[in-house]
Amino acid sequence: MASQAGKEVKDVYGDYATLTVPPQELRSTLNIFMVYMGVLAVIAAIFAGSGLATMYDLTTTLTVSLIGNALLAIFGALIAYMGGTTRANTYMLLRYPLGRVGAMIGSLVISALPLIMWYAVETWLFGITVNVIYPGHPLTSIAVASAWGGILMMLTAYIGYRAMAILSYITVPFWYALIAIGLFAAVDVAGGFGALWAARPQVIAPLSVGITYVFGLYASGCVIAPDVSRYGVKKWSGSIAWALHVLIFMTFLLFAGAAMTLLTGSPNVVVAIAQLGLGVGALLLAILGQWTTNDNNSWSAALAWINIVGKLKRSQWVAIVGVIGTIIAAVWGGVWGMSLDPFIAFGTFLGYFIPPVGATMVADFYIFSKLVAKRTYVFGPGTKYATINIPGIIAMIAGGVAGWAATVYGVKVPTGVGVADAIIVSFVLYLVLAVGLYKAGLKFEVGEWVERPTGF
């Protein structure tokens, strides 16, 4: 049960998917930090570091990582604070800047659809990695490994299968230790820190490319940060936890991935760990990091789908997301042997619209609602929302198109850097439209949606 606007409300969907988190469920700042760390513990973060190593030497890698992560820390902390203040998840928060139906569209774009894609991609990577470690066995073919990997990951989230849950849970702290060990092992084998700092690719890319690359890696994570920060015991718990984990640990992961690639010459970090002789167990643990991330993918996607459809429980949506993701990975990627590039492309395209959603949220919460309209975010049965917030929808679409045009065609609106343009355009456009129409006394929010007793 949760108390909403003075009334006791039953949590019919689970995990307060459509309700604010009650006080007895709040958790410490350290707890929130640990949850974010579990999400970040994914081999893809190390692969991203390898990507940087193809563009920069280590000093420049560190520079672009720090700048990119500092921007992520600020952007994410601002959005996390909204969850900490209102105790509402991302999909509920969207009801104000986008309207109730607009929030459904926003939820589809930022979480419901792309997280199924990323669930599939992570599961596929799991299958590939298992195949690299144990080639030649029927159970370790990419298709079969993707299938059992996806099912196991889904089971963890669906029924909280204890053995699996605790396995993925206890993996996380050592996972970070393992990356540190891998880094020092690479330095040790390749001839010390002198070799590490001397290693560099043939051509160094511009700084802006790397900063955009780093920011783009986790921009969507910033937008869904309230899903976790709403549990923080202090309003700022999620913001502090978010900023610290991104600034320190994401920088570390990118640095470690880049260093291992520069020193071993292998763009595949899993192969690099194998070359160093850290053992098969270490390799298995490396891929188990994906487990905790896919848990979160299916969990966040389930929250989004509940807020879109208003039917079925969280656990059922977790199963649906997991089954679809697993089928895509095992059948498309494994059986048919086809690249998941179309899915990655679709996820990436939706990704252009994710930072604009975050920018619109920030503009509405901190500026329009607080300083102009003098309204506070309220949730609970009977609360009235606009059906569509027109400036919010326009800003989201325009920002996404600007980011896409800048990235694909180099169009400068205004900087030519994809994520930056997406955020700037949506942030400014939302404020211009919302404040302008509000001051002019014109109605910019259409329709009315009254929150049901279930919170939907």
Place this chain on the structure above:
Amino acid sequence: MSASPQKVKRFAEVSIAVMLMLGIVTLALAPFTGHYRGFYLSIFLGAIIVVASVVYLPIVRMKKAEDLRGVGVPAIQSLWISTSMGLGYVVTALAPYFNINFSTAVALFVIGWVMLIYGCYALLKISKESKVPLSV
């Protein structure tokens, strides 16, 4: 049937103390690993276990037994880190890179399994008794 709050608190303290002792043992084994790589591995993982236990043990001790959540949360956090490092010994002790001599490697491997199994048991038991979810 639930155990009394005093028993839960006592179990949490003993569990952290067990991890602390095992962590100290792994630190003591570091000079006997026979190679600098094994030495640094033992120092690194052992130090994390000792720090996680030394920091959290007084926090658990200061909590009133009746405050089951107050006892459960720090106990689970401490055991989480220690158990994870135990898993670390299991997967790295015998890895070729570290060149640890066989008897010490086996000792670390066994200690790792003990920490892993006992840690899982303690985590599940404390979580169940204190009603604190594992994902604290």
